[in-house]
Amino acid sequence: MGRVPAPCIALKHGAGSDKPALFSISEKTAIDAEIPGMTNSNAWPTPQGWILIRDSTTFLQNPQDPDEKIHLPHLPEAVHSRCASVLSVKPMIPGCVVLLVEPEDTIIWYCRIGQDEEWARHEYDIGTQPLIPSVNGKDHEKLAE
Template structure:
């Protein structure tokens, strides 16, 4: 929840960020829901989002926009991080739709039960579609097919150009291109020792390694959130770098894609609630 300060319509709202700079906001009492741009103060009304998505869950969800929210047919999608559920609506709809999907199960040999359903994570929107759960040989996709009410799930076979390794994966859209960022690490108790970035070549159906981000900056955050910033030197962010805050160790890691260097910055003064922090980006209409 955001409280106080010069935050306009976000005061006392439960919010969830999007990679397009808009924030999804819901009044915890009236349940009125809208998209809000902190840059332009533009407010776009959405249908009320019910309490089957409670406050804590809403903060953790991935919220994505298929296009600029002022564009005809823009889809707003919420992906729950711990269950095979999504909620979606088109801007201008009268209600949200809840959709339970089944994209397979994963083995958990030391758990009871020994398997659970695969969930959508990570996910990003690119060119009007939603791409998720990328691996070395496939890329899954959700398409609303020109405004149809129900989502269509599919998968794209991808040529294996990466190889397996222990990595945390993020998907990022930047300038209408789809990227996959992998933070490399041996175990969860240590900081990541590096990062690789690949761009999807849809014509060849393969991930292509890149050694720059076209001057942009990639901002990663908890719950597999990834966004691209213009990287023009504003806000002290460096071009062609990937930023990742580690809430557990109160650190900020910066990975330079051009020279492969890694920098670890201590955030000892970060508040106790910093595990709910996220990037606030400018919205571009």
């Protein structure tokens, strides 16, 4: 993997491909780069430009530098592939928190780089509202906030 222009994000490819594509926001083009171990179901880009990857290990990868990888505690396999990930500060700053939000299951996973030995799991409830009439056999749905 060569250097990737910043900032970039990982996009999920359509049907038939399990490899996400990297996209340069600044250049508005797809980037021809490959991050080993990254698939559509195990990679979550952060707004800070890093990509959280769960393979046989869990780590943050800087797509701009193939040698810049920060190892994290292993993320449980039950994490949904459609999550949002964010860093509290630059990952090299002590105490940086990595958040992974599962919006459909209302779960937040988090760990502090270099401090936590495992991910903490926090469930939250944003409430429900009735569906009148029911939709697909459901009579309630989570509130959107």
